Amino acid sequence: xxxxxxxxxxHDAVAALVRDGDTVAIEGFTHLICFAAxxxxxxxxxxxxxxxxxxxxxxxxxxxxxxVASKLIFSWxxxxxxxxxxxIRRRIEKSNPAPLEIEEYSHFGMVSRYTAGAARLPFFxxxxxxxxxxxxxxxxxxxxxxxxxxxxIAVVPPLNPDVAIIxxxxxxxxxxxxxxxxxGSQKEVAFASERVIVVVEEVVDASVVRADPNRTVIPGxxxxxxxxxxxxxxxxxxxxxxxxxxxxxxxxxxxARDAEVFDQWLKDWxxxxxxxxxxxxxxxxxxxxxxxxxxxxxxGSVDYGQYA
Amino acid sequence: MSGDxxxxxxxxxxxxxxxxWLEGEKICFVGVGMPNIAVNLAKRTVSPDIQMVYxxxxxxxxxxxxxxxxxDPTLVTGAxxxxxxxxxxxxxxxxxxxxxxxxxxxxxxxxxxxNTTVIGSYESPKVRLPGSGGACEIAINARRVFVIMPQKxxxxxxKIAFQTSPGHLADREAEAARDWIGEGPYVVIxxxxxxxxxxxxxxxxxxxxxxxxxxxxxRANTGWEMKVAPDLQITPAPxxxxxxxxxxxxxxxxxxxx
Numbered sequence: 001x002x003x004x005x006x007x008x009x010x011h012d013a014v015a016a017l018v019r020d021g022d023t024v025a026i027e028g029f030t031h032l033i034c035f036a037a038x039x040x041x042x043x044x045x046x047x048x049x050x051x052x053x054x055x056x057x058x059x060x061x062x063x064x065x066x067x068v069a070s071k072l073i074f075s076w077x078x079x080x081x082x083x084x085x086x087x088i089r090r091r092i093e094k095s096n097p098a099p100l101e102i103e104e105y106s107h108f109g110m111v112s113r114y115t116a117g118a119a120r121l122p123f124f125x126x127x128x129x130x131x132x133x134x135x136x137x138x139x140x141x142x143x144x145x146x147x148x149x150x151x152x153i154a155v156v157p158p159l160n161p162d163v164a165i166i167x168x169x170x171x172x173x174x175x176x177x178x179x180x181x182x183x184g185s186q187k188e189v190a191f192a193s194e195r196v197i198v199v200v201e202e203v204v205d206a207s208v209v210r211a212d213p214n215r216t217v218i219p220g221x222x223x224x225x226x227x228x229x230x231x232x233x234x235x236x237x238x239x240x241x242x243x244x245x246x247x248x249x250x251x252x253x254x255x256a257r258d259a260e261v262f263d264q265w266l267k268d269w270x271x272x273x274x275x276x277x278x279x280x281x282x283x284x285x286x287x288x289x290x291x292x293x294x295x296x297x298x299x300g301s302v303d304y305g306q307y308a
Numbered sequence: 309m310s311g312d313x314x315x316x317x318x319x320x321x322x323x324x325x326x327x328x329w330l331e332g333e334k335i336c337f338v339g340v341g342m343p344n345i346a347v348n349l350a351k352r353t354v355s356p357d358i359q360m361v362y363x364x365x366x367x368x369x370x371x372x373x374x375x376x377x378x379x380d381p382t383l384v385t386g387a388x389x390x391x392x393x394x395x396x397x398x399x400x401x402x403x404x405x406x407x408x409x410x411x412x413x414x415x416x417x418x419x420x421x422x423n424t425t426v427i428g429s430y431e432s433p434k435v436r437l438p439g440s441g442g443a444c445e446i447a448i449n450a451r452r453v454f455v456i457m458p459q460k461x462x463x464x465x466x467k468i469a470f471q472t473s474p475g476h477l478a479d480r481e482a483e484a485a486r487d488w489i490g491e492g493p494y495v496v497i498x499x500x501x502x503x504x505x506x507x508x509x510x511x512x513x514x515x516x517x518x519x520x521x522x523x524x525x526x527r528a529n530t531g532w533e534m535k536v537a538p539d540l541q542i543t544p545a546p547x548x549x550x551x552x553x554x555x556x557x558x559x560x561x562x563x564x565x566x
Binding site (some may be wrong): 030054055074075076077080084088093104105107108112115126127129131132134137183184185188239293297 | 376384397402473
């Protein structure tokens with residue numbers, strides 16, 4: 001029953017599937033943000049990307065500061081719990097070193113765009129944006145009259161990225177992908193995108209996936225490449241594997257605030273490294289040990305039953 | 309100004325007073341920082357059965373530590389439900405299941421309109437702020453909005469630079485005709501006082517000043533002529549028990565409360 005393995009290295013997956021000018025979504029809401037993929041895109045010096053993400057987070061501050069993107073589609077632009085994304089702000093406020101085109105929504109607007117994209121719908125209605133200035137600065141947010149006589153409602157168009165990069169706890173070699181913890185919009189963006197790279201902590205046997213099918217969020221039929229890369233989300237996190245590195249998020253503020261410090265960080269932690277393994281080694285084992293969960297919190301198990 | 313000489317900080321006053329307003333509320337959409345501490349304080353005092361909802365996609369969270377971000381893994385472990393963000397925004401928030409949503413802003417006007425987008429012009433901003441996040445739909449779909457933010461001349465302004473999230477309308481008939489699930493801003497709690505919205509004008513009105521604060525302090529930190537309730541109160545200071553919970557259990561490092 002097993003199909004063709006899609007397992008690839010991060011280098012090869014990005015080289016084959018992420019192209020200059022693409023619209024790329026590295027999603028994950030606080031949880032499961034694949035920083036290692038962002039670093040690889042920087043190392044391969046992609047350019048003119050349109051980056052989509054609900055919360056650009058530090059990963060897009062790094063990528064946009066590194067110059068891989070010319071446009072950002074988003075709904076909340078900040079360093080969560082800390083403050084600003086200074087590299088992105090420099091580009092928006094001072095066009096330094098280059099202008100950045102922006103297109104912004106609310107969170108539900110972004111989720112609705114991915115949902116319309118995933119379902120191949122022409123638009124998606126939502127109860128938002130009334131008496132707000134957001135539609136004034138983004139003419140893709142419009143209002144239509146309900147054909148059923150319920151009055152006007154805001155609508156947003158589908159978002160269909162060229163590439164989605166989704167991190168998950170595990171997948172099999174065909175890309176059948178399982179996630180637990182915060183789900184974000186991982187499923188919606190994967191189904192909406194033309195090409196999908198799944199990055200996982202562990203590639204598992206197909207029998208592991210089949211033993212718990214309710215936990216499968218993305219089927220392999222949507223996936224082009226499976227990259228096994230532990231710790232790929234740092235400083236974001238993977239539920240049950242490693243904690244969010246809040247100290248890094250706090251430290252990022254000072255790094256990104258100064259363009260020279262930012263450039264030095266990129267050199268030391270991205271350009272001068274070849275793979276994410278180098279990044280892991282550079283931090284050292286003790287660093288990673290400190291980010292492990294403090295204990296187990298196992299789910300119960302359920303009985304799916306045999307029906308031979 | 310209230311302060312340490314009175315045995316509590318302005319932030320502790322804001323947190324405590326926000327928690328008191330949660331008495332009787334059942335389902336609360338929580339943000340990080342002071343709202344998170346306020347809801348956890350309410351859970352330990354006036355509202356033990358309150359359910360915490362986080363926009364990351366969690367219902368019924370039981371955080372074992374103070375989360376720095378709204379997507380902390382401690383919100384997941386032990387929660388009642390974890391769901392996609394579509395489910396959260398569509399089935400919980402838009403469908404009217406959220407009793408209280410907390411919002412804040414860089415700027416607020418007398419009607420409770422909030423700006424979290426830009427200072428200066430949108431096209432060439434002086435300061436680019438985070439934007440809406442879920443704020444715009446929370447403002448419209450949460451049954452009540454609690455605003456918790458520090459009060460300054462530059463934040464309580466006559467005219468906000470960008471209207472990210474809507475508040476009340478001066479045209480009371482137009483507001484009644486909105487047909488939203490939410491009734492909009494319900495209470496505003498700052499480091500100086502507490503404000504409600506006048507039924508007749510839709511305008512913010514000072515109803516209570518925190519201990520040690522004067523009307524001159526309020527006026528000096530408001531960019532318009534603030535209405536004052538005829539029966540202006542003095543906010544009760546945080547109790548010893550409220551302060552102990554904040555300092556020993558909820559924010560022992562004082563990240564948000566000192």
